[in-house]
Amino acid sequence: MTATAKVYLVGAGPGDPELITLKALKALQQAEVVLVDDLVNPALLAHCPQARIVPVGKRGGCKSTPQHFINRMLVALAAQGQTVVRLKGGDPFVFGRGGEEMLALRAANVPYEVIPGLTSGLSACASMEVPVTHRGLNHGVTLITGHTQDGEPLPWAALVATQTTLVVYMGMQHLPEISRGLIQAGMSPEMPCMVVENCTRPQQRAVVSSLQAMPYLAHTQQLKSPAIIVVGEVVTLAKTTQQTQDWQ
Amino acid sequence: MTATAKVYLVGAGPGDPELITLKALKALQQAEVVLVDDLVNPALLAHCPQARIVPVGKRGGCKSTPQHFINRMLVALAAQGQTVVRLKGGDPFVFGRGGEEMLALRAANVPYEVIPGLTSGLSACASMEVPVTHRGLNHGVTLITGHTQDGEPLPWAALVATQTTLVVYMGMQHLPEISRGLIQAGMSPEMPCMVVENCTRPQQRAVVSSLQAMPYLAHTQQLKSPAIIVVGEVVTLAKTTQQTQDWQ
Structure with missing residues (x-):
């Protein structure tokens, strides 16, 4: 060498x-x-x-x-x-x-x-003007993969109990399971949720809705990987765009 | 305007x-x-x-x-x-x-x-060559504040149960409570832990040890804010420096 x-x-x-x-x-x-x-x-x-x-x-x-x-x-x-x-x-x-x-x-x-580089999960939030932490709403943020190596389910109950903003990478294939897992673990079906596709690129698309409605919307809107899923009260602070207004 | x-x-x-x-x-x-x-x-x-x-x-x-x-x-x-x-x-x-x-x-x-900018918690890990996520070790990372607005304790049990790497911001004043809280919630006292002070600056200092030993080491080494506390198996991958060798 x-x-x-x-x-x-x-x-x-x-x-x-x-x-x-x-x-x-x-x-x-x-x-x-x-x-x-x-x-x-x-x-x-x-x-x-x-x-x-x-x-x-x-x-x-x-x-x-x-x-x-x-x-x-x-x-x-x-x-x-x-x-x-x-x-x-x-x-x-x-x-x-x-x-x-x-x-x-x-x-x-x-x-x-x-x-190091800017990670896409946090950048997706910034691009939608969503502060991942915000006084009075939470104490932190959890970045998780929606695509586990061994296919085992994520610890939904623990993730809900942390009361942190959840930012899911590589989760589009498992969006229905993610939504169901969090709701069955006690998260409100009305919890604000957004999906940001191709974040920070010119072709970025985003849909803002609820945890319960997101799998259907992602399907009808044909949202695809690479995309970031964000779940938490802070999503209510997302900037309002034509795209998101259609679904609110 | x-x-x-x-x-x-x-x-x-x-x-x-x-x-x-x-x-x-x-x-x-x-x-x-x-x-x-x-x-x-x-x-x-x-x-x-x-x-x-x-x-x-x-x-x-x-x-x-x-x-x-x-x-x-x-x-x-x-x-x-x-x-x-x-x-x-x-x-x-x-x-x-x-x-x-x-x-x-x-x-x-x-x-x-x-x-957006590089957040100090993830940068502290990169500077110590600690991948916050690593196949076979975890599914994610949680960034939390150690200094809650109202002084209420963090949801230790949930944080432990997520099995994510924990990255604590503004936690130095509460390091003993953080260590105790996580151990009482079931985390191993031997869980690898590091504190990174002044991350990515020329005066960066870091100590790598265990969750149980860290409050004592931080005290004797006079580690001060601004510093990031990292808890999780991935800390075993930290680069070995003279500073950290002293304590391993």
Whole structure:
């Protein structure tokens, strides 16, 4: 391994190419190779015209590059002395499997650096002007995956009892179970709920409604992944748009 | 109000001046007035030499500008036709009281825009190379405040039952109660725990230990606010530094 070899695990942010950090930008500008996810806005690659771009898409349910293969590629490129950026949608460490890549790099003694990015769940709330925490409404926010590795149900009762805003990643395939699970665990069917598709992109769509009504609306509106589901009183503060007015 | 008046509610990120977004940078570059929190790195103000800087520090327990006064100031400056940036540490909508400022602007019909920032809790984890979510260890992460408005205890049992990583903001004054509350609610006293002080700043300090031992260590090490407390199995993945080795 040469002295210059290094892997940057970089968060690209939620989609809007201006929602990337200066630090991430600098890493892109010095990259020789960039391994990039499907969910990353291709506009960001304008910052690294000098780099070889390797797409390693990993969309749920679609053909994708296995994680262990990506891990090995990162190690192999570093062994060739390359400066590598692993560019991931959102934040590498929030449902990004960045931890697995980091452990592979550690095991191979490859120098690396983690550069966090804006995670899509919190950015989806900001884009809809929903403060995830708000005095008098809650004490916090829980970010969970709606797509558990082993298919086991999430701890609905505990999630309800925390009284935090719930932000669900990768939950669109399981939206009916999520809605039912939370209601059966005691959450009000009228709890405000929103789904934000393609957050912070020009094609962002959002629907604001109730926990009970959302599965039907998501179906009729054909809301699709990538999308974020947000459940909690704070959703009442969402900005009012034509799109959301139709359903309120 | 003139056509140009606008207020940007901007997240400055966790401390490292390179962990700000391009969008936030652009807002700073066009600001005429910047209302800035104590927790914001003053180095960021180099991006807005043209602007008038108004410090409105709000540190827990110290003298600070009341929130309603800040709200009124934002509205008044916009009424003068100013382009205003309200620069807040971390993210305006994650324990940042940005929601309150936004509602004041809405009520006064002031044009505004929310620009999210990296929240300090997740950035503290990234800086210590701790993935807040990791396959096989958890399904999510909960961000909570350790300093509740009314002094009421947090729902410890529910927080434990979610089996998420817990990231506590503004918790240093209540670290003994937090540790005790979680253990009495059934969390293992040996659960990995870390405290990260001044995250992503040159003076960052971190201690990695167990939930049970942390209050004593924080006391002997004189760890102080601003600091983030992280509790969960993922803390075992923290990078090993001289500082943390002393306590492991």
